[in-house]
Amino acid sequence: MRATWAARAALVPVALTALLGYLGSTLWTAQMSVTASRTLPSDHFVGMAQYVRLFSNERWLLSLDNLLLYGVLFISACLLAGSVLAILVDREIAARGWLRQIFLYPYAMSFIATGAVWQWILNPTDGIQAVGRALGFSAFRFDWIVDPDRVLLTIVIATAWQASGFVMAILLAGLSGVDPDLWRAARIDGIPTWRVYTSIVLPQLGYAFATALVLLLTGVVKLYDAVVAMTQGGPGTASEVPTKFIMDHLYGRANLGLASAGAIVLLVTVLALLAPFLYARTRAAASIA
């Protein structure tokens, strides 16, 4: 009994953080989203008016479109690059530790810093395009970051560069759990290595992929620092994202009510995305029990 009480006592700080920090803030934000709060919180109730404004706001709708497109491209790129890296590192037994460090390194750096570097690299008058032209290719063009139709791709490239190593690390952990007998059997049967990976090994990594997917999804919804560091939402409003909309309205535009409505919409979206995973996991746990 005493041990249980001690364990429970140890959980109190965490429980308080969860209750006050997360749940409390969420409830407060939900409350703000149905008021006409501007610079300071107000209790002037306006019902769903902020949500109506939100969904008639072109920049918000554009931000949601951008987030969807970004999410699909970013997650695909990360899973693909992460798998390839994991397999390459997995084959390279000798230098494995080194390679893992190198590919994981981008994930350890703040995007405010690396984003600024990416901005220079991608800037047509300073970066890759300028280098290409200086080398004599006068028609060489790589100006996606200033092209409203392609700017999102540059954010996908930069953020996928950052997160791929992280996906690799998760998959590597999964790969180390694969039964070595499978490899021996495949060798005896003379199956090519790539085929073993695509048909036998990777399909066994379902949990590793699911973990990576959930973490990447939350990364997509949180996308903010990369946009601020690389494009500030531009050119124009072409790379605006929901988190930036919320932050801009929270402070600079002194519209606490509208910002809160945006935050609640984002939260509901995340919950809707995560619900299937949580449901599947509960069912899996139940079937084991």
Added chain:
Amino acid sequence: MARLFKPRMLALAVLAALASRAHAEPAAAPARAEVLHWWTSGGESAAARTLADAFRAAGGTWIDTAVAGSEQARAVAVSRVAGGNPPTAALFNASRQFRDLVDQGQLTALDDVARQGGWDRVMPPAILDAVRVNGHVYAAPVDIHMTAWIWYSKAAFKKAGIAAEPRSVEELFQALDRLRAAGLIPLAHGGQPWQDSIVFRAVLASVGGRDLYLRVFRDRDPRAIESPEFRQVLLTFRRLHGYVDAGSPGRHWNDATGLLVAGRAGVQIMGDWVRAEFSAARQRAGVDYGCLPGLGEHAPYVIQADAFVFPKNRDAATARTQALLATTVTSPAVQVSFSSRKGSLPVRSDVELPSPDPCVALAAALMRDRARQLPNDEMFLTPDQAGAMADVLTAYWNRDMPVETVQKKVVAALRDDL
């Protein structure tokens, strides 16, 4: 203008709030003032020091709380007011940014200070109107900036064979065409929303004129926004986009000035804080660069101001400290030394700047003609309306769309708040 770097990070604001909280001790001395501002660049902090020195000489103690980035600094100020731990003074723009604080009764009125200082007599009405709510003055303006100058590089104009300063919109476009023909960047522009808005204000003032400017920003009149005159303003604004270079999007304003300094670009439309960049590069007004306050003899020009607000405090001595601070920063001698360092104009018309360069002399002369002054749109619009307007303008600047669509979007952006 500390708009050089706008990361708008929540973490930064929170950290700054925590840091300043740690520093803010209970007011022990009667005239101890914690001043929150965003003057962090070299020239700006030198200017802030002149205020601090003057306040010290007047018997006060200046506790400096500088937060980089105007938006971050204002966010910290608002959070601290909301949290019951306000600074003695906080910097805002003379605009509607602090209107909500006034409405909630959070700011000290400065009516006595304004009366004793004769603000009615010496300050531009546009700026006084922006700090006055229901007949009470709630902020102390400390400088005047003209936000929409047209700057040009004399070397670039010479290379392009442009003999005379452009005096009309058509002449400006002719000059831009010649600059392009000479292989130069015609318009050095930093493609960030606030800079796009500055170009737009310049066009609205010069092409649309005073009445249209006021009908759009002050009255938010849909008929004015849907008029053929306003359509012409939008089209002229968009036409200017044809003269920027590929590296423009995202560029900082001072890098754009750097292109003029290097003689690689011809024209930049930007506020008077650009002068600090020219001086830092040892370029002289009238010799290396020229300045136009607008196009045409009687073109109006847009002004804005920085102003301190003084949050109410339970401590009775604070109000006296605040009055002393407001009196000090607006006094004639302080205004002269502050303005010379800040690169702005004194907020008082009864002082003269010593040995001004041709551009400053021109600006000072213009300031005497009140009929040509136009308030910056932020003095009329709520921060949300101003932001929505900036969204529309930057989207149009960067992407071709029918001008009628843009007019509809401007009407929507300027509608009433909830």
